Amino acid sequence: MNSSIPDAGRLRRSRPRGRGWLIASLLIAGLVVVPVAALLWQATRGSAGLWGHLAAHVLPHAMSQTAILMAGVGLLVAVIGTSAAWLVTAYDFRGRRVLEWALLLPLAVPTYIVAYAYLDLLHPLGPVQSVIRAMLGYESPREFRLPDIRSMPGAILLLSLVLYPYVYLPTRAMFLTQAANLVEVSRTLGTSRREVFRRVGLPLARPAIAVGVSLALMETLNDIGASEFLGVRSLTISIYTTWVTRSDLPGAAQISIAMIALVVMLVSLERWARRRQRYTVSAQRARPFSPRRLSGKAAFAAFAAGAIPVVLGFLTPALYLAVEAWKRFQFAGLSDRLLIEARNTFVLSAVATLIVLICGLTVAYASRAFPHRAMQVVQRVSTLGYAMPGTVLALGILISVGALDRLIDRSAREWFGFSAGLVLIGSGLALGYAYLARFLAISVGSVEAGLSRIPRSYDHAARALGQDMSGTLRHVHLPLSKAALAAAGLLVFVDCMKELSATLLLRPLNFETLATHLYGEASRGTYEEAAIAALAIVLVGILPVVLLARIGRNDQERNDLVPK
Structure with missing residues (x-):
């Protein structure tokens, strides 16, 4: 009777048969590597005599502008995100529950839409300056006007108001999991709550802050619309104008290599900041410290301080877009052009999301089935595109495709x-390729997180019942990871809708999306024409914020269940 039972040792040593999954994962990782290789190849070809001009006049200014922008944004998002995280974690006041999720809302507004909104709001003839002049008794902008928002300080402020949630989210999670005994010991030694933050909370949360800042800086590097609208000549703008205006593809490739070097530096900084994170993980099972209850003026001041980033980073531009969109709708209704662009955006984003999910599932599942070092390298390579600015990635795809x-x-x-013409670029396949390479990391990460919750004993049981890798995926893993796939699909879909830089470079002729429509109208100064498109992007962008808020609320509920 024992002869009919599979040998346990042989079952443990058995490898799943799935070379097709390995080959598919290698091909997907290769698709991500191709744009980088194309950039390196193009950069070595020279630039028809223009590289000397770029190196002497364009690149130094662009590098200095980018460095100043990144330094300012990095400092400001660290201050805003960390302060907001500590405020809603260490203190309890009326409205705190609302602020916990409302502080994530600026993530729903792309940076170029915030710049677009504030350029019209703060224009010398706009509503804000007009009201201020009326209150002060001035009649003309020549008599009184605010500093121009089209400046480096303006760009730093607006980008920071949108990107600070990248710091707020991981830092708040770190504060929630810190041990109560560390805080209580500090308090028994006579340390004030402010000193507890400076000496205990801040050092323990430093890795999370560094991770959030690095993500915010990558988004700053990827930005093209806000920087151009606000008059900042960053490396991204230099790449775009070098290729589009000067038709100097090798020169644009050489500037892209400089941007890749910056990205590598940021990723290295993030990994360096996390090198000691194992010392804070042990605090996750300890009970969180109890927030201090505030009342009266202190509670009002705390709520007001936490609401400022929400008001400036989300409510103000969102209300402006709603008002302007309603005015435009009353005047001209929904134009056929806008409906076509909305359809283009939805179809393109939906198809790209489906492809990204399939490829992400392939890589994540192959990594689970073959957990050796080589497969880990393949998985990391497949996620490199998310760390690359969209303009750089699009340029590499443009060269290769x-x-x-x-x-x-x-x-x-x-x-x-x-003549076949431009089959791949003209059909939009190149743009879909850019979305795949850029957002594959989101799909791989989300699917991997979902698969990690499924015990490996399920895989062994399925194989013992005669299922191969595909059958195990179909009958076991897909039904148990539907939520992870849905979350990944939502995040990818919204990011595809908001993506501007890659879409500008790779979209087919006479093909517009909501993002490119907004960019074109804002570039021409006809802000009212793009209000409906901008509002549509913001409304769809709220969906992943709601998802993040639900995840954060579930984490908070689990922490509240920990015995105190």
Whole structure:
């Protein structure tokens, strides 16, 4: 009777048969590497004599502007995000529960939409300065006007108001999991609550702050619309104008290599900041410290301080967009052009999301089935695109896909006697490729998190019942990871809708999305024409914020259940 039972040792040593999954994962990782290789190849070809001009006049100014922008944004998001996280964690006051999720709302507004909104609001003839002049008794902008928002300080402030949740979210999670005994010991030694934050809370949360700041800086590097609207000549703008205006592809590739070096430095900084994170993990099982109850003026001041980033980073631009969109709708209704652009945006984002989910599931599942070092390298390579600015990634794809388009066209001429044209770029496949390479990391990370909750004993049981890798995925893993796939799909869909830099470079001719429509109208100064498109992007962008808020609320409830 024992002979019919599979040998346990042999079952443990058995490898799942799934070479197809390995090959598919390698191909997906290769798709992410191709744009970087194309940039390196193009950068070595020279730039038809223009590289000397770029190195002498364009690159130094762009580097200095980018460095100043990143330094300012990094400092401000660290201050705003950390302060907000400590405020809603260490203190209890009326409205704290609302602030906990409301502080995430600026994530719903892309940076270029905030810049677009404030450029109109703070224009010398706009509503804000008009009201101030009326209150002070001035009649003309020549008599009184506020400092121009089109400046480096303006760009730093507006970008920080949108990007601070990248610091707030991980830092608040770290504060929630810190041990109560550390805080209580500090309090028994006569340390004030402010000193507890400076000497205990802040050092323990330093890795989370560094991670959040690095993410915010990557988004700053990726920005193209806000920087251009606000007059900051960053590296991203230099890449775009070098290629589009000067038609200097090698020069743009060389500037892109400089940006990749900055990204590598940021990723290295983030990993360096997390090198000691194991010392804070042990605090996750300890009970969180009890927040201090505030009342009266102190409670009002705390709520007001926490509400300022929400009002400036979300409510003000969102209300402006709602008012302007309603005015535009009353005047002209929904134009056919806007409806076509909305359809383009939805179809493109939906198709790209489906492809990204399939590829992310392939990589994450292969990594689970083959947990050796080589597969871990493949998984890391497949997620590199998210760390690259969209403009850089799009330029690398433009080079590689453009070469393939030329090969297809030449082959069609030789074999069939007609010109195929730009098949891949003209059909939008190149743009879908950019979305895949850039957002694959979101899909891989979310799916991997969902699969990690499924015990590996389920895999062994399925194999013992005769299921191969595909059958195990279909019958076991997919039903148990639907929530993770849905969350990943939502995040990818919204990011595809908001993506501007890659869409500007790779969209087919006469093909517009809501993001490119907004960019074009704002570039021409016709802000009212783009209000409906901007509001639609913001409304869809709220969906992942709601998801993050629910996750954070569930984490808070689990912490509240810990015995105190």
